[in-house]
Amino acid sequence: MTTDRVYEVLQSVCDPEIPTISVVDMGIVTAVEVVHDDHVRVAMTPTFVGCPAIDVMRNDVLNAIQQLGVSTVEVNVNFDVPWSTNRLTEAGRAALLKHGLAPPEHYESLALELEVLNNVACPYCGSRNTALKSPFGPTLCRSLHYCNACLQAFEGFKPI
Amino acid sequence: MNASACRDLIFRLSDDELIIAHRHSEWTGLGPLLEEDIAFSSIAQDKLGHAQALYTILHEHFGEADPDTLAFMRAEPYMKCCHFVELPNGEYDFSLMRHFLFDAAEYVRWTALTQSSFEPLAKLAMKIRGELKYHLYHAQTWVKQLGAQGSEESHARMQTALREAWPYALGMFEASDHDAALVSDGVFIGEEQAHNDWLAFVRNTMDQATLILPEDAEPVYGGRKGYHTDHLQPLLTEMTEVYRIDPSAEW
Incomplete structure (x- = not known):
């Protein structure tokens, strides 16, 4: 083994x-x-x-x-x-995207303002013209966003 | 390390987490917006997870009963939560204000605990602190928006909520006989230091929210010593109702 x-x-x-x-x-x-x-x-x-x-x-x-x-x-x-x-691998990020979840950005340190949650890339069209709707979603690890370019709501995997 | 001091600290932390989790969960299905309903429910789930992890430390390192027994089978006088978390949710303004004042305190405590000499607590703190940023971000955003960017009514409601919450919020930092030992052992910064750090943080947010901190409030103490408000026993009765039917049941 x-x-x-x-x-x-x-x-x-x-x-x-x-x-x-x-x-x-x-x-x-x-x-x-x-x-x-x-x-x-x-x-x-x-x-x-x-x-x-x-x-x-x-x-x-x-x-x-x-x-x-x-x-x-x-x-x-x-x-x-x-x-x-x-700790997510590159394959892991691709798998999240395939599931329709915006992968989290890499970060050095995460400030309390959580600015990293604004302008998350839309998993459908790739645009960064997006807005955070809520830092909490259907599971503990997801946040809710809206894409102003393709007019779709989407979920992100939140950086933590 | 003074074991009974450390044990007492962990009971205080975990019981606060457990009871605020229950209060937050009471918004499930009743939140004013779907997103808010989800936010309070998610935060409740996180807090419950934190309580469970802390009870697990008590079980594994201090010979206490298993986490479920600690959470559901202790009588009211054995609970170490502060009065602040026991209060009913009230209206949404009060719930948001408590959520902010409580999580600001948690953030101060858990940030300090990342440096704790008691390793299991320090490791857990590294993890919990990351989750807390989301809790605090949520609460702080609403306090600032409703205070400074909302209407005259929202400002007045948040100011009233702050005034009502304040004596109880100060009560979170009830001095403990164990503080000196915790500080000298490097386990925790102690309640006085935690209070000072918290006050600086809260003052900054309230300035941004154009809300005024009450001046002459008397802190409400007693919870850390097992004396509670009339609100705790009904909460415990409801929270433990199913568990007590058959404590040996496998879920």
């Missing part, structure tokens, strides 16, 4: 709320350790502290690694590495 093999199988485990993105591309798998061939340890961290999907994903990760024939699988959810949207 190798860590690469574990990461490969975890590419098939998706976020139940955004089924186009894997837990690896989401950046919520923070460590994979192959203790020996029959023992794998994984660390995960939730996107939001109160994310209701984390238990589902934890079980899916557990099952996926057991499918590889590993009998002892430990999946620990902790805050050792805090999740931020900067």
Whole structure:
């Protein structure tokens, strides 16, 4: 067993709320350790502290690694590495866009004014002539926006 | 590290989160705009997540009961929340004002806790602080808009809400016998420092909102020592109603 093999199988485990993105591309798998061939340890961290999907994903990760024939699988959810949207991979950003969600901008530090939420690129037409409607959306990780160019409401994955 | 001081601090933090979460969730389905309904509901969900994470620390590091038991099975005198979070939602102006004053305090507290010498709390703080920016942004935007850019009525309503909320908001910083130990252990900055940082932040926002801070208010204390308003017990009764039917049920 190798860590690469574990990461490969975890590419098939998706976020139940955004089924186009894997837990690896989401950046919520923070460590994979192959203790020996029959023992794998994984660390995960939730996107939001109160994310209701984390238990589902934890079980899916557990099952996926057991499918590889590993009998002892430990999946620990902790805050050792805090999740931020900067942990999303390029493939992850593309997957969000495919799901109709504007990917979050990379940031160095996030000021309280959250200016980064204004003029988010529209996932439909690409225009930046957009406005934030609400910093809260249908799930904890999304915000609501409106595109003045193509006149459509859209959701963004908020930078955090 | 003084364990009982740290434990007391975490109970104060978590019980505030739990009770404000319940109050915010009471706007679900009743918000004045769909976006506001979603905002209060989302913030409630975040706060509940924070409470759960804090109760988990108490369970794992201080030998307390599991998080559900801590949240749902403690009698009122064992709760350490401040009176401010217990108050009913009132009208939307009051809910928004409380949301702002509370989250400004949370932001100060959690920013300080990112430097805590108690590692589990410091790690959680790094995470919670990011979420809080969204809560505070939401509240601050409304306070500024309704105060400075709304109508005469919206300004008057926000000023009244501020006056009513103020003694209770000051009560969030009730001094604790444990403060000295928390400060000397490097666990937390203590209530006095938190109050001063909060006041500077709030004053700045209120200036922008053209609202006037009340001058001669007496802080309302008692919550941190287990003495509560008449509003808490009915809230606990409702919040725990289903859980208490069968505490051993698997959900």
